[in-house]
Amino acid sequence: MAIQTSHPWAAYLGRRLMRFLLSLALLVTATFGMVHVIPGDPVRAALGVTASPELIAARTAELGLDLPIWEQYGRYVTGLFTGELGQSMVSGLPVAQTIADRLPYTALLALVAFAVVMVTAVPVGMALAAWTRGGRRRGLELVFTGVSGLLAVVPEFLLAVALIVVFAVTLELLPVADVTGAMGPEHYVLPALALAAGPAAALARIVRVEGLGVLSSDYLRTARAKRLPARLIHLRHALPNLLTGALTIGGLLISGLIAGSVLVENVFAWPGLGDALVEAIKAKDYPVVQGVVLIYGGAVLLVNLAVDVALGKLDPRSTIRED
Known part of the structure; x- marks a missing residue:
């Protein structure tokens, strides 16, 4: 049932917060259930078939996996509020420590990739809209559509391999990640490009289509009739009308x-959460998998909430529409 209030913005924000909390509760329950739906004994799977029964029993008791399922769930949820995500089955280190050590690398890489997306997609899409307006330069439009369509569908990991082969192995222009974590700005170039290429291509196509509509609007026809410079028309009149939609879509691309x-x-052997997740899956280290998946899922939910709130501020009409 929708929240009833005299203030449309408060009702809109309340609905979004309720949706976020419900999604977060489902995410927490799903991550907790990961260990219990996997066939077999997760402790034996992590320690190996040669582990003694005494060691398995001790580790099972240490992790609390011998308790009733409802009590395990209660301890899991309580631990989340205190920042306690359990211990690694393999190393014995706290999962929270693993996440704290690796999260900055993943967060910074995502921010760099997002910046690359916005800095390249918006100008390219706007320029292509101006150059191909009214059916002009059909060849350029076909090339742009083909290249951007290809980049949008190529998997990130495949593009990453291609970038390593070309720029790190063949041309030796850029390094790959340093597993020790001692990385400079040059180490971010290839991973950020691998992450940003597809979203940038997709966003550039959207910006171009929206730009064609904006450039055909009546107020821009009036501006051109006044013989204003093309740069002034595009930057001062057309671009601001594109940025709202571009930022909204760009937020979703995060x-x-x-x-x-x-x-x-x-x-790239990047020392972030993604590498930790893959290694934990290989080692069947389920507490680490739980913690990292929870962080990834929570980040996606937070981004979606932030985009919804920003959209509600930028477009007040959305605050009075029922979901």
Whole structure:
């Protein structure tokens, strides 16, 4: 039932917060259930078939996996509020420590990739809209459509391998990640390009289509009739009307960047959460998998909430529409 209030913005924000909390509760329950739906004994799977029964029993009790399922769930949820995500079955280290050590690398890589998307997609889409307006330069339009369509569908990990082969192995122009974590700005170039290429191509296509509509609007026809310079028309009149939609869509693309970073980090040996997740899956280290999946899922939910709130502010009409 929708929240009833005299203030449309409060009702809109309340609905979004309720949706976020419900999604977060489902995410927490799903991550908790991961260990219990996997066939077999997760402790034995993590320690190996040669582990003694005494060691398995001790580790099972240490992790609380011998308790009733409802009590395990209660301890899991309580631990989330205190920042306690359990211990690694393999290393014995706290999962929260693993996440704290690796999260900055993933977050910074995602931010760099997002910046690349916005800095390249908006100008390219706007320029292509201006150059191909009214059916002009059909050849350029076909080339742009083909290249951007190809980049939009190529998997991130495949593009990452291609970038390594060309720029790191063949041309030796750029390095791959340093597994020690001692990385400079040059180490971010290839992973950020691998993550940003597809979303940038998709956003550029959207900006171009929206730009064609804006450039055909009546107020821009009036501006051209006044013989204003083309640069002034495009930058002062057309671009501001594109930025709202571009930023909204760009915010949604962050979710894709977060998900795509898992395989890209593994390809580049990037010391982030994606690499930790893949390694934990290989080792059947389920507490680490739980913690990292929870962080990834929570980040996506937070981004979606932020986009909804920003859209409600930028477009007040959306605050009075029922979901």
